[in-house]
Amino acid sequence: MWKENIIYSSELILVSFPTSPWLKVPLFLLFLVTYLFVLLENLVITLTVWVTGSLHKPMYYFLGTMSFLETWYISVTVPKMLAGFLLHLNTTSFLGYMTQFYFFISLTCTECVLLAVMAYDHYVAIYWPLHYPVMMTIGFCVQLTISSWVSGFTISMTKVYFISQVASCGNNILNHFFCDVSPILKLACMDFSMAELVDFALAIIILVFPLSATVLSYVFIVSTILHIPSATGQWKAFSTCASHLTVVVIFYTTVIFMYVRPRAIISFNSNKLISVICAVFTPMPNPIIYCLRNKEVKDAIRKTMASG
Structure with missing residues (x-):
């Protein structure tokens, strides 16, 4: 009988960043420049890996795939936010x-798995160097990449299905700048324990398992590096995976801070700030981190830009 009195909200309002009118234009320009910069650097890396024959190797293939993913990752949230700043289009x-x-959650889950795949690639390269060409064939790399995308989008479909069954009514104002799980559950006027349970269980699968695989890969990597007799050899082996390890730490730090907590939390402005870092600014340093430590990629980018 109680459910019959539910008033479903057909239109939702995203508060975004309520600021003084004079701050809207500077914030719009800040996020626009950041968005265009992330798009440019990731598109350059994707194109460079695609057209440069010397980069047609598993490590660079995964790097190009990651850059392609992050192009879409930031495009899911920022354009809508920019429209809210400039055109006041905050309804959805x-x-x-x-x-x-x-x-958004599908691309996040895909990145979790893809980072684990890249860790495995580094593990094979360092732990089994003589078997690397046989084990990491192009066909196998394609299978790993497809598996990353399929698992990310499939698990997210299940998560979204259960969350979408939670009715929201009455208040339709969400204190956030993009569509995330916590704000919508905050509006729920019915029992959402099943949605929380499914969301938690699938988070364990898509976060803990890839993270465990990544950590295990680096345990073997570090163990192998420590057994290399020369300091030069140790540094060369470590530098091969240092960039990826840095990206893993940044990514999982922001994701765990955002999502490993009760789902129906109040979206305070401080949480929105962390969300901005996770959704907008985290993808920005990744291509720089990868390229600054890789002379082969930097040289290939220079040639690609020069030929263009």
Whole structure:
């Protein structure tokens, strides 16, 4: 009987960043420049890996795939936020909300698995150097990449399905700048324990398992590096995976801080600030981290830009 009195909200309002009118333009320009910069650097790396024959190797193939993923990752949230700043388009339908949430969480889950795949690639390169060409064939790399995307998007579909069954009613104002799980559960006026349980269980699968695989890979990597007799050899082996390890630490630090907590939390402005770091600014240093430590990629980018 109680459920019959639920009033479903067909239109949702994202508060975004309520600021003084004079701050909206500077914030718009800040996020626009950041967005364009992330797009440019990731597109350059993707194109460089695609057209440069010397980079047609598993490590660079995964790097190009990661750059391609992060191009879409930031494009899911920032354009909508920019429209809110400039055109005051802060409303969205429930279907639009769940669609943006699905693609954002799918790309996040895919990146979790892809980072684990890249860790495995480094492990094989350092732990089994003589068997590397046989084990990491192009066909196997393609299979690993497809598995990353399929697992990320499939698990997210299940998460979104259960969360979308939670009715929101009455208040339709969400204190956030993009479509995420906590704000929508905060509006729930029915029992959402099943949605939380499914979300938690799938988070364990898509976060803990890839992270465990990544950590295990680096345990073997570090163990192998320590057994290399020369300091030069140790440094060369470590520098091969240092960039990836840095990206892993940055990514998981922000993701764990955002999502390993009760789901129906109040979206305080401080949480929105962390969300900005996770969704907007975290993808920005990744291409720089990878390229600054890799002479082969930097040389290839120079040639690509010069030929263009």
